[in-house]
Amino acid sequence: MAIIEVERLSKEFRKYTKQPGLWNAFKGLFHRKYQIVRAVREISLTIEEGELVGFLGPNGAGKTTTLKMLSGLIYPTAGAAHVMGFIPWERRNEFRRNFGLVMGQRNQLWWDLPASESLLLNKELYRVSDAGYERTVGDLVTLLGVKEQLGTMVRELSLGERMKFELIAALLHSPRVVYLDEPTIGLDVVSQKNIREFIRDYNRRHGNTFILTSHYMDDISALCQRVIIINHGRIRYDGRLRDIVDQFCQWKLVTLDCAKEVSREQIEPYAEIVSYNLPQIKLRVARAECPSLCHRLMDTLEIRDLTVEEPPIEEIIGTIFTEQSDDAFAASL
Amino acid sequence: MLRYLRLYRVFFRNCLIREMGFRWNFIIRFTTEIVWLATSLIWFHVIYSYVRDVGGWTRYQYLFLIGVSYAIQQTFESLLFVNCHRLSELIRTGELDFYLSRPINSQFLVSTRFVDLGGFANIFFGIGLAGFAWHKLSLPIHPGNLAMFVVLFLNGIIIYYVLMFSLMCLSFWIIRNESATGFFFQITELARQPAEIYNYGIKVFLTFFFPMVVCINFPANVMVRSLSLPQFFYGIAVGLLLLYLSTLIWRVGLRSYSSASS
């Protein structure tokens, strides 16, 4: 059995609307309008133990709501889910003891006390043995390089250090399933890289399952083999990251570095010109034709160098994010 | 001057809209204050069912005092309290710079920016209560007394303001100032009691050194008991002096603020 199984999970919310202006504000005292928002619509997915999966989606897409249901924080309107064999929203202690959550925008640590106190508290709450605690925390602080900061008050730590301790606090009970919600938000580039590498190593060594949500593409591309794109409450894509390009993007960018003068007219029959700045010419070429076209260009023209690029993955994903409605999308598939 | 009044009108209207946006809050806030008032009235009723007067204050004289204290408190809370309360946060976050860069007297701006209308209707309740007590006392209306009352009423609000404002200005020097608001309410309790319940030493202290008695006792006395002319002028003098003091505190505080944030 897969470690996470989700079957047609749905969640609806009531959203109250406010109209502008003084008169409407007054009316609003007595009668409030609301609409039903279907945040999550029949999502189904399966995740195996040890996977590191990225959840992607614009704000309000339903990915956070899905994660909340899989954490047991809220109840679904319909559907079923099992994580490690438990139903998350029953919030069994055994489930919670094997589960960890890191929230980038919130901290779980006690602000005015040394970081070690928060860790000790988690140790007791999760019933980690003394020996296990020493070993695990010892490892983690060394790996993340915050050993010296154990006694520092959390309010005096830098953002990066705080995030590292948040990670340690969430991992010290060696959970089998961990959700990381925006773990690198607001951090400097170096800290982001450190945390990314740490997560990748940890996953490789311990084989636990991670679900990661992030708005930083670098996080996703560095860590996740598999991504699930959620928009308008539905799964738009579930598969390998690199396959997104193949599936959603039909063209490539070819850059020519010309040895001799080449005119527009010479190029035009072959492909669409994106930019023409001798000695550099950029062309937009359909995926399927690309290899043969490049071959021909190299044969016919005097070209010093030829580069083939794919459009950046953010762009592709961005177009998936900004699609307007279900029907239009269904039609395009 | 007109400019300040117009500015004030804008602040007022915006806050009115905002308050109404929180549907339940508006209605319940109104009810809350009435309940607080009712609590005082229940207490008043129980006490006065056992005695005829306390410290020389008969039942309706004391009721008048309650009404006046309520009206002054609510007026202060509606117009000025919220702003004083926000001051410590403005200082802490540096948002105060925003106010200082405007071509308007910064103390005015900081003190009047927001209006909290949840308690506004309650001012009239307080005045209504005082009016009811007044009626029961069947005293003749003296235009001179009424005028003095209005002046002393505003004077009381000013003293309240100076107290709260000074407490909040401590935020210029003390970082953790959250309990200042609680202290304010507990200190003003001293003002809301008839001065005659205190023993002599305390009464002198509260009249001359920490003039809480001036806020509410003076306007109440002018209407339902007696207040001499020298006392009246003393009261105004105290109000104006304290107002001036607040501008000094503000200036000192600002100096400390500018040197800290640069």
Added chain:
Amino acid sequence: MHLLRPYKQVASVAMQEALIYRWNMFLQGLVGLIPLFITVMWWRAVYVARGNAPAMGGYERNEMTSYFLYIMLIHQFSSTFLIDFDIAWSIRNGHLNKYLIKPVEFPLYRWVYHIANRAINCLFVSLPIIMGILLLRNYIYFPDNWRHVIVLFAMLLPIALISYLISFCIGMIAFWMLEISSLFWIFYSLRAILSGALFPLSLLPRPLETAICLLPFRLTSYFPASLLLGKLNGWQILGNILSAVAWIMVLFLFARFLWRRGLRRYDAAGI
């Protein structure tokens, strides 16, 4: 007990945190003497006005002023002022999340945190309180029956628990209503009157007093204060103790009911 071991750590951390606020607690203890002082002054004036018929509601002057002193003392440990706001705020802002994902029961966690905090508070207000007692010693009736004092200390925790359960239930409203702060103030006013914190319930007409004593509120102020003043005979004391136990069970079940129902509606704002 093995199950409760983690909560020992919660208490430890909570106390460490509370220690940071020691100055605040001390100052609040000091400023808190003002209302006590005003109360004493008021009753002094009232009893002067009463002249020849001294006792009110069965209380002599010093008993009356001591009534309020005792309540203030007891409340240093048992008061749950602003707990309902705090819980409601946690619900509204999604702060509850970090407790829901851990193998811990939030209501119990919050209780342990509260009591730990209160214990430290008692430590740091003791100095201002001793000052207050010394200043007001002429107005104080010191309890003469040590058995009453023992019963009081035994009842401190149950009283605090009742107060906590009531505040917890009120806080649960946040699951259903959006803007609740004003409603909470209404509850505070009601609790002040019904518990006897505003004035002894014996000052009210008999039928009213009896009716109010059917509710649990009196157990947090009126009962312990009149116990120390020696106003209760053995049977009454026993009756109140049993009533406290019964109310704890009722309130606990109600709180649990609200908590479970509330969580079904929870939207975990801002993960």
